[in-house]
Amino acid sequence: MNARNRNTAPVDVQDWWAGGELVPLELGGTEQGVFVRREGSGPSMTLLHGFPSSSHDWAKIAPALAERYALTMPDLLGFGASTKPHEHRYSLLEQADLVEGQARGSSRRWSWRTTTRSASHRSS
Numbered sequence: 322m323n324a325r326n327r328n329t330a331p332v333d334v335q336d337w338w339a340g341g342e343l344v345p346l347e348l349g350g351t352e353q354g355v356f357v358r359r360e361g362s363g364p365s366m367t368l369l370h371g372f373p374s375s376s377h378d379w380a381k382i383a384p385a386l387a388e389r390y391a392l393t394m395p396d397l398l399g400f401g402a403s404t405k406p407h408e409h410r411y412s413l414l415e416q417a418d419l420v421e422g423q424a425r426g427s428s429r430r431w432s433w434r435t436t437t438r439s440a441s442h443r444s445s
Contacts, residue, residue, distance in 0.1 A: 361387025375401025
């Protein structure tokens with residue numbers, strides 16, 4: 322399909338979120354939920370949103386990319402349709418762990434502890 326012929330109509334954010342799932346994860350002994358939308362097949366590609374935003378940023382380009390790639394588009398913790406724990410101390414390193422854990426996990430349930438970070442994460 323030619324790129325000029327693609328439907329570029331805006332995707333309503335509620336429709337976007339209805340096409341994904343809230344994946345439970347344990348974080349600091351508390352269960353949280355991270356929204357993930359998956360589309361397509363082929364080599365894996367993870368699309369991360371900016372700040373402050375959500376995976377909905379990818380709504381217009383995702384259909385074209387999904388023709389060639391298996392897309393994973395999470396809403397980082399505290400953003401979009403993911404849970405927003407009020408007393409949580411958010412960190413970019415923790416968000417990176419979340420994405421890395423999702424990419425490495427063979428199941429859709431993630432679990433990690435921020436206190437068990439590897440030395441490679443601390444030596445930058």
